[in-house]
Amino acid sequence: MPGEPAKRTKREAYKDSLPTDGQNAAFPQKKFYRQRAHANPFSDHSLTYPKSPAEMDWAKYYPAYAVKTEDQDRQEKEKEAAVESHDQGQTSGAVVKGITQPVEIADIGCGFGGLLFALAPKFPDTLLLGMEIRMSVTEYVQEKVRALRVQNAATSGYQNVSCMRANTMKFLPNFFAKAQLSKIFLCFPDPHFKQRKHKARIVSYTLNSEYAYVLKPGGIVYTITDVEDLHRWMTGHFERHPSFERVGEEELEGDVCVEIMRSETEEGKKVERNKGLKFVACFRRIEDPPWP
Numbered sequence: 664m665p666g667e668p669a670k671r672t673k674r675e676a677y678k679d680s681l682p683t684d685g686q687n688a689a690f691p692q693k694k695f696y697r698q699r700a701h702a703n704p705f706s707d708h709s710l711t712y713p714k715s716p717a718e719m720d721w722a723k724y725y726p727a728y729a730v731k732t733e734d735q736d737r738q739e740k741e742k743e744a745a746v747e748s749h750d751q752g753q754t755s756g757a758v759v760k761g762i763t764q765p766v767e768i769a770d771i772g773c774g775f776g777g778l779l780f781a782l783a784p785k786f787p788d789t790l791l792l793g794m795e796i797r798m799s800v801t802e803y804v805q806e807k808v809r810a811l812r813v814q815n816a817a818t819s820g821y822q823n824v825s826c827m828r829a830n831t832m833k834f835l836p837n838f839f840a841k842a843q844l845s846k847i848f849l850c851f852p853d854p855h856f857k858q859r860k861h862k863a864r865i866v867s868y869t870l871n872s873e874y875a876y877v878l879k880p881g882g883i884v885y886t887i888t889d890v891e892d893l894h895r896w897m898t899g900h901f902e903r904h905p906s907f908e909r910v911g912e913e914e915l916e917g918d919v920c921v922e923i924m925r926s927e928t929e930e931g932k933k934v935e936r937n938k939g940l941k942f943v944a945c946f947r948r949i950e951d952p953p954w955p
């Protein structure tokens with residue numbers, strides 16, 4: 664495309680100009696991280712992912728939670744046991760490598776991270792992870808996490824939030840063990856309007872089974888969209904799934920996550936500006952789903 668090389672050069676120049684000492688407190692400039700809206704979830708993005716959740720080294724994402732050397736032996740043993748039970752098809756449990764506690768909140772398709780940055784101070788003792796397929800967008804969130812950690816060094820703020828590049832449609836169970844997560848957010852997922860593109864939607868019966876697998880019983884999937892057809896699609900697929908029940912309106916009113924999801928996501932703000940509608944639906948992971 665005409666103009667592309669110049670744009671790339673500016674982006675590269677900006678990135679090269681960033682200080683490398685890790686102490687830069689300035690927020691990244693979004694304009695240098697914008698990327699075309701859709702990445703194909705079926706193409707090979709040469710993504711790296713662990714063979715199993717027990718193989719994943721989380722320390723670089725949450726350095727303040729890195730395990731001390733004396734705990735490493737114990738963790739290695741737990742990891743070996745977990746890998747063994749995973750290979751045998753048993754429950755692996757939320758054994759994590761490199762950090763002291765597992766990630767519990769996942770924002771799938773986190774975009775520029777607005778939800779994560781608003782949730783992190785509300786859940787200071789919980790680890791939150793954004794997962795995003797677009798490389799530049801992931802880099803933006805990672806840079807912003809780094810800047811927020813520098814700005815909040817005195818209070819250790821934002822050490823509990825991180826972001827990784829991942830295609831969750833392909834690799835979610837590689838990162839999370841059975842019953843590890845307490846909340847999953849699916850905020851303003853790409854609508855993929857055309858019928859032949861519906862298979863790229865991040866809600867489907869099969870993907871819902873993966874969400875059910877990584878969620879604790881009682882854990883919640885939060886969904887929000889401005890596309891009514893997609894809202895009906897998501898609601899239909901979750902309501903039909905035996906592992907989920909819909910959370911009632913009354914309960915949602917008192918949930919701070921719903922409030923944040925409506926107001927703090929980039930897409931939510933855009934819809935607000937355009938005076939559009941927002942459809943919210945949440946689903947609880949049932950403890951003992953009925954046998955079909």
Ligand SMILES: C[S@@+](CC[C@H](N)C(=O)[O-])C[C@H]1O[C@@H](n2cnc3c(N)ncnc32)[C@H](O)[C@@H]1O
Binds near residue numbers: 700702853
């Ligand atoms: C419309 S944006 C919404 C961003 C953000 N959640 C918000 O509400 O502002 C959808 C995001 O999901 C990401 N995405 C789509 N498919 C994905 C996948 N399979 N794995 C990870 N991220 C994905 C896209 O790259 C995009 O950033």
